[in-house]
Amino acid sequence: MCLICDRIGMIKRGENPYFVRELETGYVVLGDHQRFYGYTLFLYKHHEGKTELFHLAPAERARFLEEMTLVAQAVARAFQAEKMNYELLGMGDAHLHWHLFPRRAGDIEQYGNGGKGPVWWYPMEKMYAGEYRPSAGELADMKQKLWTELDRVFGPADTGTDKS
Numbered sequence: 001m002c003l004i005c006d007r008i009g010m011i012k013r014g015e016n017p018y019f020v021r022e023l024e025t026g027y028v029v030l031g032d033h034q035r036f037y038g039y040t041l042f043l044y045k046h047h048e049g050k051t052e053l054f055h056l057a058p059a060e061r062a063r064f065l066e067e068m069t070l071v072a073q074a075v076a077r078a079f080q081a082e083k084m085n086y087e088l089l090g091m092g093d094a095h096l097h098w099h100l101f102p103r104r105a106g107d108i109e110q111y112g113n114g115g116k117g118p119v120w121w122y123p124m125e126k127m128y129a130g131e132y133r134p135s136a137g138e139l140a141d142m143k144q145k146l147w148t149e150l151d152r153v154f155g156p157a158d159t160g161t162d163k164s
């Protein structure tokens with residue numbers, strides 16, 4: 001079983017506190033740890049046989065990429081990013097999922113190339129430290145901010161999605 005599929009199952013059961021919004025091709029969720037404030041993921045809806053972008057039919061791929069781009073725009077506005085980072089890796093779980101990181105000067109301290117580089121050059125134990133897990137109140141605040149900006153770029157959500 002795959003962690004992303006597990007999380008999508010939780011969304012469908014209404015049990016994922018990080019879930020923000022369902023789009024046509026995927027789900028918008030906030031990251032479990034917020035060392036990079038506003039860290040958001042966009043999870044593709046399917047897994048089996050669709051673990052590379054080139055496995056997707058062109059129209060589906062175009063839609064997935066367009067939605068990811070607009071999610072990133074909403075994240076940038078909601079959390080005042082200086083620069084967005086977009087990452088599709090898949091070495092933990094092959095399930096297609098975008099890591100969308102709002103970046104700010106100095107945010108990896110002096111790690112990487114004198115403080116410049118991908119978030120993954122920041123130590124894993126610091127990035128995933130317990131102190132960066134948002135409280136229920138912080139999570140609610142972040143979801144509201146992101147929800148507002150997703151409404152601006154996508155229009156108001158259809159009924160049936162979880163706004164809580």
Ligand SMILES: [Zn+2]
Pocket residue numbers: 002003004005006046047093095
């Ligand atoms: Zn999966």
